[in-house]
Amino acid sequence: MPVGGAGEGISLVSPEEAARFAGMSHKAVFGEVMEGLARGGDELSVVVSDYGRRLNLGGLRELCPEAFVQCGIAEQNQIEVAAALANEGFCTFAPSYATFITARVLDQIRVNLGIMRSPVMLVGVSCGCDSAILGASHMALEDVACVRCIPGMVAASPADNAEFAAVLRWLAANPRPAYVRMSEPLANLHPDGVDSLKGLDALRGAESPDVVMVASGTIAATAVRAAEALAARGVEARVLDLLMVKPLPGESLLRQVAGARLVVTLEEHSVVGGLGGAVSELLAERGLGVPLLRLGMPDAYQAADTRERVLSLCGLDVEGVAASVLGRLASL
Incomplete structure (x- = not known):
């Protein structure tokens, strides 16, 4: 994957944003980035499975209500809807709990994002042990293993909120089948911001x-x-x-x-x-x-x-x- 600088007209993350994002939850950062993409003119679709109210998407829904698609507690359907929108040219993100947006929907990922190459960007929140208090069902400990074996899939695991925002913005400018996993950051590891994605x-x-x-x-x-x-x-x-x-x-x-x-x-x-x-x-x-x-x-x-x-x-x-x-x- 040709990762690199932001490119003309594309902003990744400034030092000021990195400092501000460090004081936010990763879910709040997701919502802010989505709203910013919509304000920037992206033909955006954020397809959720009941989880949308926890992702700071209120600003996006007020600004561009048609960009928000609620599928209910039906992650398999979420992937199908997201793939259809992506294939029609929308910049499509599909967020949910990391374990639900990978293991639960692996066949839909394989067919739609793997075989059909639908450029859907999956976002797994609360990955790893982030939701360990809810038990093994909510610990996403095999999500990377699930998507690594899908041909053509990108799998990204940001270290902090600055890198998380940078990946989301880069993918919006370069749509492709991808999975981004994120949990609550433990530190601001990019105080100087993120100018490029080196991998x-x-x-x-x-x-x-x-x-x-x-x-x-x-x-x-x-x-x-x-x-x-x-x-x-x-x-x-x-x-x-x-x-x-x-x-x-x-x-x-x-x-x-x-x-x-x-x-x-x-x-x-x-x-x-x-x-x-x-x-x-x-x-x-x-x-x-x-x-x-x-x-x-x-x-x-x-x-x-x-x-x-x-x-x-x-x-x-x-x-x-x-x-x-x-x-x-x-x-x-």
């Missing part, structure tokens, strides 16, 4: 690092803090924000990990089929024999609890990540 961005640099940590999604903030904890113990770590899980920015990633003693992937997703799998496939295919540590959700369903508690129990808080990295380094 891979260094959040913490280090010359000749012992460890390169490749993080995807808002858990990238945990990777940065874990790297700081490692540095206090004499271990230098570079932290990369990998936005595009598919297509994977392979060449850039290979350059960044060259020479490291250990590569670590970190994701708020199952260790099966997500970022860790994609990176391990790349390293194996290119014959790069660097040790790899995949950190993510275990291959098991989790009990209902707060997001923080679930991540801590799975070793995905700052202390757990740092301890896992140190343990693996000690075994090399």
Whole structure:
């Protein structure tokens, strides 16, 4: 996918917007971006399945009521309606809980976005453990695995609200079958704004690092803090924000990990089929024999609890990540 600068007439995210978005929920950011697209003249359609009232879409509905399409609690129908509108030339976004807009509708995604190439942009909110308090049914831990196997699909996992808004705006200017997953951000990792989408961005640099940590999604903030904890113990770590899980920015990633003693992937997703799998496939295919540590959700369903508690129990808080990295380094 040719990601790059915003291009003529297309705005991504300014430093001022990045600071403001940092104080908002990701759902509020989604609604504001949609309203902005409509004000900018985009022939926009936002197709929802009952969930619309929680996505800050009031401004869009007042400005352009015909752009808002409510399908009720019927996600399969949501995809069919969204595909029809996209095929008629509308810039079409279809948001819902991440687990519902992927696993529940996988056949509709395969047929409409995969085989038919309908340029629908799926948006999975409350991904990972964001809604863990509601139980396993609402934890989206296999959503990336679902869409990675659909030919031609883009899968993006922003690290913060600035990157989330940038991806939405870029997709509106470059419609295609895509999935964007997002949860509540843990930090503003792009205080200077987002001028371009590189697919891979260094959040913490280090010359000749012992460890390169490749993080995807808002858990990238945990990777940065874990790297700081490692540095206090004499271990230098570079932290990369990998936005595009598919297509994977392979060449850039290979350059960044060259020479490291250990590569670590970190994701708020199952260790099966997500970022860790994609990176391990790349390293194996290119014959790069660097040790790899995949950190993510275990291959098991989790009990209902707060997001923080679930991540801590799975070793995905700052202390757990740092301890896992140190343990693996000690075994090399």
